[in-house]
Amino acid sequence: MLELHDITAGYGSGAPVVRNATLALAPGESVGLLGPSGCGKSTLARVAALLHRPDSGTVTLDGEPVRGWRYRASRSRRTAFGVVFQQPRLSADPRLRLTDLIAEPLRATGRRHEIAPRLTELAASVGLTPDLLNRRPHEVSDGQLQRACLARALVLRPRWLICDEMTAMLDASTTAALVAAVEDYRTATGAGLLAVGHDQVLLDRWCDRTVRWASLTAAGAGK
Amino acid sequence: MRISLALVGVTALAVLLVPPLVRLDQQAVDLGAKLLSPSWSHPFGTDDLGRDLLLRCVYGLRVSLLVGVAAALAATVIGTAVGATAGALGGWADRALMRVVDTVSSVPHLLLGIFIVAVFRPGVWPVVVSVALTHWLSTARIVRAEVLSLRSRPYIDAAVSGGASRWRVAVRHLLPGVLPQAALAAVLMVPHAMWHESALSFLGLGLPTHMASLGNLIQSARGSLLAGQWWPTLFPGLFIIVPTLAIAGLAGAWRERINPRRRSELML
Numbered sequence: 001m002l003e004l005h006d007i008t009a010g011y012g013s014g015a016p017v018v019r020n021a022t023l024a025l026a027p028g029e030s031v032g033l034l035g036p037s038g039c040g041k042s043t044l045a046r047v048a049a050l051l052h053r054p055d056s057g058t059v060t061l062d063g064e065p066v067r068g069w070r071y072r073a074s075r076s077r078r079t080a081f082g083v084v085f086q087q088p089r090l091s092a093d094p095r096l097r098l099t100d101l102i103a104e105p106l107r108a109t110g111r112r113h114e115i116a117p118r119l120t121e122l123a124a125s126v127g128l129t130p131d132l133l134n135r136r137p138h139e140v141s142d143g144q145l146q147r148a149c150l151a152r153a154l155v156l157r158p159r160w161l162i163c164d165e166m167t168a169m170l171d172a173s174t175t176a177a178l179v180a181a182v183e184d185y186r187t188a189t190g191a192g193l194l195a196v197g198h199d200q201v202l203l204d205r206w207c208d209r210t211v212r213w214a215s216l217t218a219a220g221a222g223k
Numbered sequence: 224m225r226i227s228l229a230l231v232g233v234t235a236l237a238v239l240l241v242p243p244l245v246r247l248d249q250q251a252v253d254l255g256a257k258l259l260s261p262s263w264s265h266p267f268g269t270d271d272l273g274r275d276l277l278l279r280c281v282y283g284l285r286v287s288l289l290v291g292v293a294a295a296l297a298a299t300v301i302g303t304a305v306g307a308t309a310g311a312l313g314g315w316a317d318r319a320l321m322r323v324v325d326t327v328s329s330v331p332h333l334l335l336g337i338f339i340v341a342v343f344r345p346g347v348w349p350v351v352v353s354v355a356l357t358h359w360l361s362t363a364r365i366v367r368a369e370v371l372s373l374r375s376r377p378y379i380d381a382a383v384s385g386g387a388s389r390w391r392v393a394v395r396h397l398l399p400g401v402l403p404q405a406a407l408a409a410v411l412m413v414p415h416a417m418w419h420e421s422a423l424s425f426l427g428l429g430l431p432t433h434m435a436s437l438g439n440l441i442q443s444a445r446g447s448l449l450a451g452q453w454w455p456t457l458f459p460g461l462f463i464i465v466p467t468l469a470i471a472g473l474a475g476a477w478r479e480r481i482n483p484r485r486r487s488e489l490m491l
Contacts, residue, residue: 051380071389079386091377095399104395105385152381 001027002048002160002192007057009040009047016055017043021216025160030186030193032203035213041196042086044216045164048194049081079109082153082191086165088145092137098148099133105156122151126181143174150178154185161186163195167202179206227472234466238285261454268454270440271447276455280462282435287463288413290350290420290436295412297355302362303398303405309363310370311393321367324360332357336419337428345431354419362408369401410474414467421463437463 003024010016017040025031035041046052047059053069060066061077068074085091092101102122103115123133126147137145146166153161161182167175179202186193197203203210261268267276309320327335336353343349373379374397382392417437423429424438432439437459444455 046380049384051383070383075386075388078384081384083381083384085377085381087377091381093378093382093396104382104387108382108385108387108391108395149381152385156385 001025001060001062002194003058003060004044004048005058005060007044007047007054007059009043009052009054009057011043018047018054019217020057023048023211023216025192025194028186028190028192029209030195030207032207032210033194033196033213033216034198034200034203034210035196036198039213041213042164045083045162045194045196049083049160049162050078051083075109079105079156080159082156082158082161084146084150084153084161084163084166086168088142088149088169089137091149092145094137097134097136098128098140098145101137101148102133102151102155105152109156118155122154125154125184126151127177143170146170146174146178147181150181154181157189159189159191161191161193163193163197165197166195168197168199175202224472224476227469227476230465230469231473234284234288234469237281238288260452267458268452270444270455276440276458279435279440280437280459283437283440283459284462284466286347286430286434286436287417287420287438288466290347290354290430291413291417294351294354294358294416294420295409297351298358298412298416299362299405299409301355302359302408303366303401305359306363306366306368307370307393307398307401310367310374311389311397313374317367320363324363327357328360333419333422336423337426340423340428345429347430347434350420350423350429353423354416358412358416358419362405362412365404365408366401369404370397373397373400407474407478410477411471413474414471417463417467 001024005022007018007021008016009018021040021044023031023033023044033041033044043052047054047069050059050066050069050073058065061080066073066077070078093104096104099119102119106112106115106118119133123130128144128147128151132140132144133148140148146169150166163182167178170178182193183206185191193207195203195207200210265275265277267280270276270279305320305324309317336357339353339356340349343352379392379396382396387395420429420436421438421441424436425442427442429438430436432443440459441456441463444452444459448456
C-alpha cells in the first residue's frame, strides 16, 4: 500500500508546485495519473519515489510513515521503487555503457554476482541486443536508451514502479514494447504501478484506473 | 593553435633533452667572459658572472615549468576536493566551505603567497606550496558550480533510487563529470603558476638565488639592465612569456572544444 496524503511540495522559496494532493495505491494496483504539462505531477511522482522531500503531508508505505527522503531513506525503502523518467538522455550517465547503466544499482547495493543473469534476462524482456548493450548513451537512439532505463529500474525487482511520462518522447512501437515489458514484470511479481502522463488513451488502456490531477488536489483541499 | 602546439613541443623538448645531452655546466663561472653581448658562441650572451644565458634560460625554464606543473596539479586537487565536497553535500557544509573560499580570496593572493614562502627556508617546495595554497579557489568555484548543475540531473535521481550512497554518487557520477573542467583548470593554471614562481623569485623570496629560475635570472639582471646590457633581462623574459602564452593558447583551444554549447550539439 502506498499512500500520499495531503502532500504539498515545491522547490526553494517559490510557491509550491504541488498543493494538498492525496493519492492511494493498493498493492499491485496500477494507477494512471493524468494531468497537463507543468501541473506538478512529476514532482508528486518524485515525492512518491522518495526522491523529493515534501514541504508537508505524509507518505505511508505499507502502513509505515516515511520519515526520510533521498539519502535519508533507508536503502531497502529507496530500492523498493523503480523509477523511469521522461527524458532518457538526462536520466542516463553519459559515461556508462548500457550494460553498466543497467547493472549500476546491483553494484551500488553490493549484488555483483547477480549482474550476468539479470542482464541477460532484462535485455531480452526490454528488447536490447548484446551489440547495443556495449554502446554508450550517445551511440543509441532515445527509444533504445529508454529501454535501458526501464531495465535499470527493474534490475533490483522493485515492488513499485513509477513511470514519469516514460513514453512521451517515443514512437508508438517502442511505447507498446515498453508498456508490454512493464506489464510482464508486474504479472510476474505483482508490483504496483504509478504511471504519470498526459495521454489519456494510453493510460486508460494501460492502468486499472486513471485519476485526473485536478481530482487529487480537490480531494485534498476538501478535507 | 598549431603555433602554440609547436612552441609547447619545442619547450618540452628543450627542457627534457638539453640538460642530459649538452654536457655543459650551467653554473660554470667565467669572469673573463662576463656580460658578453649575444654572439655565435653565446647566442643569448652571458650574465654578470660569465655564465651562458641560453643554457641558464633552459635550466631556468625547467625549474619554472616543474614548479608551475606541480603547483597547478596540487591546486587543482585541492580545488576539486573542496568544490566537489561543497557541491555534493550542499547545505551547511557547502556554505561553510564557500565562506572559507571567500575568506581566502579576500586576501590578495600574491601577499598570501609571500607570507607562506616566508615561513619556510627557500627552495622549490615552499614555492609550490605557496602557489598551490593560493590558487585552488577558482577551481573550487568552477567544480562546485559544475557539481551543482550535475546534481539536479535525473540520472542522479536514478542512482539514488538504485540505492547508491552519497559517496558512490559523488565518486561514480559527479566526479567523472567534473574531471574535464578540472583538468582544463589545471592546464590554465600552469602559466599562472609559472608567473607566480617568477614573481616570488624576482622579489627574492622564491627559489635560492644560485638556482637558475626565470625569476632569479631577471632579478640578477636588473643591475646590468641599468648599465645598458639588455640581453640578461630580455631573453629570460621571453622564456617566461612565450611558453606560458603557448600553454594558455592550447588550453584556450581545448576549452573551445569542451564548452557546453559545442558539447550539447555533438551529444544531445
